[in-house]
Amino acid sequence: MRSERERETLAGSGSGRAAGGFSRSAGAIIWKDLVAELRSKELVSAMLVFAVIVVVVFNFAVELRLELARQTAIGFLWITILFAGMLGLNRSLAREKDRGCLDGLLLAPMSRGMIFVGKMVGNLVFIVAVEIVVVPLFVFLFAVPFLQPGFLLVILLGTVGFAGVGTLLSAMAVHTRARDVMLPIILLPVTIPLVLAAVRASRMVVDGWAALEFWPWAGIMIAYDVIMITISYLTFDFIVEE
């Protein structure tokens, strides 16, 4: 037991970490978040209920008829995901900070980048969990052909980038005054390019597969994900340090 912990310490604190240390330290955080969530069901249930409320409210607000739905449902789905996701992101780090867990995490013998990766994957899992319910709900309510590989790829690419930059910015937001207000203000503008590309790419899929126009948009999403996650990984240290 002890030697195992020592090995982890060595693997986590050295600058040239082996792949094993990488997956183990980030894995520990992901596991912790998942277990905590499975026991409390606090985050995902709140996100889900909120997502359904958004769907209902929107439906009344724009009187979405079936024939209109095909054009508007994509954007509308993304707004639902963003709002519900933001709710989760806000709580995910706020709850670490309020209960003093953030200090514990920072004291753990691993690089701050790993804490970022762990929290990001945790957030990603929660948002995907919400999507697993919300996307079929959209298919059910508006009869849009969402359940196809191209569309699911777009959803995944969009969610990865959103979770990445969202994790970084929510770590910032918890340290500010009026933190619940701050996250949407700093996160939404930064995510618009991603959502824009996601909506365009999804439209190419839903309106019949047009690879020539699909891949440029998907490419923008991939570039966005890579750039944002790299920046977040490298700078997370400066955000959480006291």
Place this chain on the structure above:
Amino acid sequence: MNEREAQVLTVLNWLSLAMMAVAIYLVFLAAPTEVTMGLSQRIFYFHVGSGWVGAAALFVAVVAGLGVLRTGRRSWDRLAQSSIAVGLVFITMIIVTGSIWAKAAWNTWWTWSPRLTSAAVMWLVYVAYFMLRSAVEDPGKRARFAAVYGMVGFVTVLGTFLSIRLLADIHPTVFGAGAADTGGGLASGMHPPFFFSLATFSVLGVTLMWHSVRLARLADEIEELRIRLVLRGR
């Protein structure tokens, strides 16, 4: 040092004014009138000038942000803050001048093409930057958060620059072919006013940024003196 700096700044003030007067003369009187767009094309010289200075200033903020993260020095943060303030002014100018031109060319103030959308997003990001700054009290933390957000936000600047070169857009692409392959290039008679207004805007941008940095430094000095005064009063 302060005295000398004030002198240099005065020279820069007058230089900006003089260059702007010449630029206005060149743009309105010396430049040839564009064949299809007519007089409205003349706003192009100021539009591109603002775009260049805006993007450059926001890039300076990324470099200053790296300086903040590496050294933690307050002076880097002052530079980052000032360059984003100046950058925001100039990207506001791009949107305003672009909108005026759009009314003449497209008969609408605004349309949601990728270029215009990404410019609007970029503007929102840098407005959010100042909201973020004002919400963090600890100066060291504020500097680090702002530095990181300045880097994250710069992605939208790159996106705006690249958008017309990658995607089909109603916005013209003057330099390079553009995605729609309608890239124009510039008639040779338009070169002097164009390059002169670029130079003018660059000088103006440097002048404003320097003023802004100096103002921030003086504000810090006043704050320091005030704290000292309060401590002595006790």
